[in-house]
Amino acid sequence: MPPQKSFMENAYYVPLSVIYYALAALLALMIYGVIGSIYIMGLDLYNAIYFTVITIATVGYGDITPLTVTQKIFSVTLALGGVGLIAYVFSLTVSVVAMTLQETISGARIRRLMRSMNNHFILCGFGRVGSSVFNELKKRNQKAIIIEKDREIVEKELWDDPEVLAIPESATDEETLMSAGIKRARGVIIATGDDVDNLFITLTCRELNPDIWIVTRASKKENIRRLYRAGADRVISPEISGGEDIYFAAMEPTMVRITVKHDVDDIGGEAEIIVKYGCTLEDIEYHLPEFREPSSGR
Template sequence: MKYLEILLKSIKKDKRGIIGVLIIVIFLLYGILGSIYIMKLNIYDSIYYTIITIATVGYGDIIPITPLQKIFSVTVALSGVGIIAYIFTYIISSVTENLQDIRSGRIMERKLAEMENHYILCGFGRVGVAVYEELMKRNQKVIIIEKNEEKLEDIEDNGNVIALHRNATEDKTLKKLNIDKSLGVIVTTGSDVDNLFIVLTTRELYNDSWIISRASKKENVNRLKHAGANKVISPEASGGTDIYFAAVEPNLVHITEKHGVDYIGKEMEILRKYNCHLENIEYHFHGIKTPVSRTIGVMDESEEDSFIEKINTNKNVRESLETIYSTVNEVHSHWLSGPDKSYLDKAIEELKKEGIVLGVNLSFDEINEFTKQFKE
């Protein structure tokens, strides 16, 4: 019964199944009408003769006599062989494909259930791709929801990425994404109406979620905020990088340190160990509230090694850095990102053991006291 249901579902959604049914009906009509007009049988015997001939049983109780009758019987028998072969092939392939779909669906449900400390990216258009690339640079885990299957063709599911061909505006889709265990929901579809609906639904289902939304039109920014988005970014003025940083904001840590140029390599080594990244560097001048900031972005291992080598071998680069560090008395801060809070905590703890950390998430007044102290 279960396999029959699977087969019927396959026929309904598969053009091959519909075409196959039509072919069978046509051949049955051909056999029945031919039996009536060529074999000179009544309607009941025509149905009987057509079926046993197609099934190649041939009990011999009805025998073709004229050449035309024999040719007709041969064509019915041959078509029967082809029809039976088609039916069995289709049944086997359809049931196998559907069982595989069922199994893969269960595997996907299990993967979704096990996902945690991840980001949920709703919409995989131009902006969504830009956000995804930022997430991948930092080895973040992400579930991508996109209703256009073609946009997901080049993405391979792995331990860190799950790509789902679903509609993110549906409650049943959102409920399967472990939003309560996620680091944030990023909404980047090209439709502000869809974005609004996703934000509203997510906020209703999961009140504590960190939600970032794209607004294609500036006039919809406030609407999305009222719907429950923590941050709303308009790509007219910003890009995927800004949306990424808004998404990870609750998971960024601001750390203030004091060390010289010679310690940069050791610092990067510790952060690399825990898959954490220096997103920027802020140089603090005493009494000035806004620090001089420079974006670092994500560097892979080879880029970090190249940068350290440049410091050690290029006299001009080293002298420039030493001048900046000495000007601020070596007091500077970084925004750190990492896979999740536990990794950041481990990295910061090791940096503290090295004795270079002045504090975490310090206020301006606290940082200013340090710059004053070292200035004196």
């Protein structure tokens, strides 16, 4: 299996084995032509190579002419095989060269966009949880770079959208995180389904950028403490929080909603914090004396 190139070397992997197979088939046809020319046409080695080349290339100068039925059948098979293989190799080469050029240009564009990213999120893992997180980031117009080691998911689901920046590598690799701009990122969201990978990614991110905000997923409750020790700022367990959401939904008819009242001075202090750290506000209700019903904003 050919080695995979890193994302920074080439955003797409182009298999060249198909060209090698076609060239091997062309070489086999040449060997067939030389051997047949020696034993069927009765030529010496040099003339056998000459006759094979001009027959495969369909030049046919007429200086060497097949006479017997066997010689004519051999010449026809050699010519037909040559026409088909040469056309196949030529079209395949043109296609691969065009594909490589297009993908190189596209890869350069992706790398350029990634280098210009700043104050963005790095999302590690694009499974069930990761895709949901990405949808939430998009709804709030947050910039994100996705790192997903499953190349098929990246090629079939993510690269179809030119607005999505995705790296088909493992987030456990330091070079991949550096390519995603971890030094300039606002935060890292680790959403793979493997707690061991999440632990290693957390350690690597904390080492590369000690000040970055890290939110990681925990599939098992016993790993939550380990992830905090590894450097995570927040550890979320969808399995545990999902159970809590179901519980609160069941208890909703008997729950009492408590509203915290803030005066003007409190709102002013909160506004300073929002402006200073670039925060966003969600689910806010303003109780104004002029309105009987509270107005809410999101």
